Amino acid sequence: MKYVITGSAGNVSKPLAEMLLQGGHDVTVVGRNPDNLKALVAKGAKAAIGDLHDVAFLTDAFKGADGVYLMLPPMWNSDDQKKESIVFAEGFKTAIQATGVTNAVFLSSYGAHRLDDAGAISGMGLAEKVLNTLDGVNILHLRAGYFYTNLLLSIDLIKTAGHMGNMFEIPDGTFTVVDPEDIARAAAQALTAGIKGHSFRYIVSDESGTDEIATLIGKEIGIPDLKWLRVPKEDFRNVLLSYGFAKGAANDYVEMFETLDSGRLFEHYVSSKATYSGTSIETFAKKFAAVYKQ
Template sequence: MKIIITGSLGNISKPLAQELIAKGHEVTIISSKADKQQELEALGAKAAIGSVEDVAFLKTAFAGADAVYGMTPPNFGATDMIGYYRNVANAYAEAVKSAAVKHIVYLSSYGADLEKGSGIIVGSHQAEDILNELNGVAVTCLRPGYFYYNLYNFLGMIKRQGVIGTNFGSDDKLVMVSPLDIAAVAAEELTAANPQNKVRYIASDERTCSEVAKLIGEAIGKPDLQWVTFTDEQVRNSMLEQGRPPVITDLLVELGAAIHTGLLRADYEKHKPALGKVKLPEFITEFAAAYNRN
């Protein structure tokens, strides 16, 4: 198969490309950075350098493809984050139609069933809606949980304050996921013999925030480490003091609140998948190594 992968050499896209190439598929990886071309080709992939918001570029890149893995690259510089998600999804949709691609696998998120109240994830909801309007195209929406590597955001707080804290915590449940498990599911869906329109949730482990803190604390020599829950206002003020734009701050606070109330995972709980292979303790070994390096 000829498969297009977006996301350059990211945490999901690189292992996804490696698996597909190892299985004999012809893979083209899209990256916005020309200096990545040599590394992309060293994997055995073709490199396509350009922006996923550039429809003309995507039409050319998608030509002749059997399937596309589409993701929305992080862009915290966007003044309209939800609009940015729509722009990327519209570009994918137009390019898929132009190139007559029959299957797109889109990296969405748990909580993407919600029209509102989920912060940045509203962008994933709207992107799914745009792609699902495609006629004659199988659209697979992957909805992974909370990425393990988001925990790296708390490294500084643990060092400075001796706690983990945001506007969710304590006994709040986290549906967590490894990029490697996402890559494995994406590879399975991209190469499906008879792709169908579907939503597929992906998770590797489920833990309360307190359980996460306990495991991290034991790994870094702080056995009493706690994950405390701050108010929305406390988190908002802290983010603004750190220089985050108000529009991004509000979306992140809303997202955290949706985790705290359980809103974000409500649909996931109705459609639970089998858990993936990479469990939290394996990631925490990497987390502890990063903590000790810094």
């Protein structure tokens, strides 16, 4: 079977491509930088080099595919991530219609039911809506939890300030967190086993909380009293701007984390009684420590 994977060699796309290659499938990986794809090409993947804004390029890449894995690229330079997410989704839709692809997996997020007040996550929900207008195409939206790998961004903060933190604090047992490799496994299973109709599935490895995360990571890195502190909104916004984020993108992330902090991103996950399984936060804490100590 032939599969096309967008997302270059990212945290989900790379292990997904590797899983499909190990299964003997024909895999094309889509990215803008050929250097990022060299390792996958060495393992047998084909590279399609281009921009996801380019619908003609996407159409050519999708030709002959039995299934495609779709994800929105980072939009740090965007003035409005919600609107740009719709643009990307419309491009995916056009390419799928033009090539007759019948199976698609889209990387979405917990909280995608909130279309107005969750920044980049609202953009994913709006993209789901666009893709669900495709007739005769089976689509599975993977509503993934908060990536474990995002926690690695706290390494410099721990080393310079002695604590972890972000613009939110989440009570223990309520924070949906996920290992990207668990997402990749779910995507590979869906693409190869078959998808029916339009649906979504929550992909959550564990349910944790910011205090528990700090405690477990602190234990593994030798700082047993490590704390998680909430970063003031304006400080967080200014940090993003200093990193080169567009003002609109920075505002979208602030909006997203405000809604995350309120707990509103978890409402649908809780009401749907979704289950979780995969890499535990305890296991990830050990992985975090290995990176921290490098």
